[in-house]
Amino acid sequence: MATFSFSDTGESSLDPFLERTGRRDVVHASALGGDFRFESDSPELLQLARLAYEGLPAHRLSVSPPAFHVELRLLERRVDAPADEPPPVRAQSGAGLLCGVMDECNYVVMSPQEGRALVVASRDMLARPYHLRYELIEFAVFTMATRRLGLVPLHGACVGRHGRGLLLLGASGAGKSTLALHSLLGGLDFLAEDAVFVEPTSLLATGVANFLHVKADALGFIGDEAVRSWIREAPVIRRRSGVEKHEADLRHAPVPSSGGPLELVGAVFVSGQRAADADPLLRRMPTDATASRLVADQPYASGQPGWAPFQQRMVERGVYELRRGSHPKASVDALLGLLA
Incomplete structure (x- = not known):
């Protein structure tokens, strides 16, 4: 019969697997x-x-x-x-x-x-x-x-209204968190800012609306002093990328943040590119380009079992690109047009 010995002595050797908890x-x-x-x-x-x-x-x-x-x-x-x-x-x-x-x-x-x-x-x-x-x-x-x-895990944000939601996607630094913040301040439901989880058949999205992560320069477009204080006084965390952001607790926000899950009616790629004054901020992407764009943006999710039905339904409902306007409120107004 095989025997096993443990290098520790004393009480730890009597419970090497830490099974005797208090x-x-x-x-x-x-x-x-x-x-x-x-x-x-x-x-x-x-x-x-x-x-x-x-x-x-x-x-x-x-x-x-x-x-x-x-x-x-x-x-x-x-x-x-x-x-x-x-x-x-x-x-x-x-x-x-x-x-x-x-x-x-x-x-x-x-x-x-x-x-x-x-x-x-x-x-x-x-x-x-x-x-x-x-x-x-x-x-x-x-x-x-x-x-x-059986959820599809996505790196992105989600906001909505009256049970209808929009998935906000895009590269790090494109402005998803800032757009989510101004959507919240504009009266939209705030589902999640960093990770969204979607039931692939119904496109019902859920998330954890616990924290909002924004850089200090996001304060420049906020006029409400209560909101500014809420963000400014929040702890600062440092991402592994080296980016530092305020981690503001949404449960203590000056405005309500979230209700129930949201059914996705579209996806929006947030672009860091500024739109020309005469051009619309929002444009629908060509159908033949959306499937590959989704895969490129979500490499982990695209390998999960529910990806194929999720991708098909998102393409059918519409994938858009949103460029920056002169003020974040203009971007929020563009989102409201899709949620109407």
Whole structure:
């Protein structure tokens, strides 16, 4: 019979897999059409789950929303913690499990079909709450909901009105976040700013309207002092690209942000190019060019099972290009024309 030995001595050798846990607390949240239960003996990790999902509207995509269980586990501080940002998450899979690994002390293991995930983080990662929340906890939530509910995961924003939505796409820096912000200020429903999840047959879109990420120069077109203060006083996060943005909590916004899911009636590629004074800001793209444009903009989503029906329906409903006007309000007015 094979025997196994562990290098650790003392109490850790009696429970090498950390199966004997102490008292755990629970945080419940609704997100992306599912009911999530976060469980941990770490108040700090549970607080990050609350920060991400507490107070969000429940988006129901099915009669019986699936249940998900996410265990959050905090390890003691690493002695070799990097001084700068943590390493990027590397994806891996096998034996029906999906993994996202930063390093040996910070990783996610998921079984989407069973709706269960383990998120492990080292104590030093608490000093990097943005990376810990966004790249580990939210990574687990987004991945499990996408796989279990058959959603198409998209990098983009979504705004709408009266249950009808527009998908905002385009390269980083094109102005999607700024347009989403001014759409919010213009009275549109704000579904999501960074990640949108779509049921491919119905084109019903959901997202997590928890934060809005905008650069400081976006304040230049905002006249409302309450809105300016809301953004200006928000924490600043640093993307892995090096871009720094304010992370403003939409649940504390001076204006309401979101209701239920939105049915997509079109997609709009946001362009950084300014339109000539006499030209319209919005133009419909040729049908024969839209399918390839969608694939090029969404390389990960285009490999998912629901991509083909999603792509076909988006092409049928219309894909547009939006160039910049003299003021963001003009762009919002153009979107309103599509939602009428």
